[in-house]
Amino acid sequence: MTSAKGSPTPMISSCELSKNIGEPISDAKLYRSIVGALQYAAITRPDINYAVNKVSQYMASPLDTHWRAVKRILRYLSDTLDFGIQIHRSNGILSVFSDSDWAADLDDRRSTAGFCTYFGNNLISWCVKKQTVVARSSTEAEYRSLAHAAAEVTWLSS
Known part of the structure; x- marks a missing residue:
């Protein structure tokens, strides 16, 4: 290749x-x-x-x-x-972005969720994972993704 x-x-x-x-x-x-x-x-x-x-x-x-x-x-x-990944001096604000694709898996209709966490302008953690349950709506899939992201931010800030 x-x-x-x-x-x-x-x-x-x-x-x-x-x-x-x-x-x-x-x-x-x-x-x-x-x-x-x-x-x-x-x-x-x-x-x-x-x-x-x-x-x-x-x-x-x-x-x-x-x-x-x-x-x-x-x-x-x-x-x-x-x-x-590049690390630069930054302002030290912790922020997170999350997203999911509702029922996009053709085989089991589960959603894939992901998030990325930044410390200032520096990416410090990320995750992409298939959700464990089938979400009933795109809103539920997004909330599940957001919950995982919030848990990560809580852990990082502690």
């Missing part, structure tokens, strides 16, 4: 991965190995966290559509090698 054409984003916005759409790949072990390495890379690259979370959900039986999504993340990384 080092000579592959770069990608401007780690995942297309209309990407709908499912455990039922696509053909099984021949080397599932390679898929698991690369996704595991991407999980490690996501520690310092929050820009790929959501995409890596999505492809990680299909480690048990990866399909060709999942493999294409992984290759897009790799193309994005090859095009953005100089990206990373």
Whole structure:
């Protein structure tokens, strides 16, 4: 993938991965190995966290559509090698942003929620996680995401 054409984003916005759409790949072990390495890379690259979370959900039986999504993340990384977290002097105000996608998983209709926490202008923590229950509305999914973000801010401020 080092000579592959770069990608401007780690995942297309209309990407709908499912455990039922696509053909099984021949080397599932390679898929698991690369996704595991991407999980490690996501520690310092929050820009790929959501995409890596999505492809990680299909480690048990990866399909060709999942493999294409992984290759897009790799193309994005090859095009953005100089990206990373930078720490600068700032005002010291703690702020958090959260969001969720209501029932976007085609297989179990659960929402994926995420948040990022800033200390001044510096990103200090982030999380992307599939919610444990099916939300009845987009408002409920957003509140659940907000509750996780609030718990993180409470812990950080203490």
